[in-house]
Amino acid sequence: MRCGFAHQEQHHASILFHIRDGIDLPDTVGTILEDDHSALYEAKVTSTEMIKQLGRSFWNSGTWEMQIVEEGGRDISTFTFTGTIIDRR
Structure with missing residues (x-):
């Protein structure tokens, strides 16, 4: 008798993290990750490190994106970053 958990086949794919910051900086290497959730987590960690x-210079430097x-070409997500300091004198 099976215990109610469906067998899930693991899918590992090469994920690309392209940067657009006025110019396109394509990821030509990629990172092998298990699923979309892992790709989103990696994007969050990587973008946080980039901002650090x-x-x-992050502030008032315009908008940039991580795609x-x-x-295979399937879009997973796009993160868009804009930092603005508002002068409140």
Whole structure:
């Protein structure tokens, strides 16, 4: 007798993290990840690190995007970042 859990086949795919910041910076290597949830988590961690590295230059530097795409071309998500400091004098 089976215990109620459906057998789920694991799907590993190469995920590309393309950056658009005034110019296109395509990911030509990719990262092998298990599923879309793993790809979104990796995008969150990576973009957080990128923002940390930018430091103060992140603010008022315009909008940039990280496009998360499966190697076969299927779009998973797009993260869009804009940081603006509002002068409240």
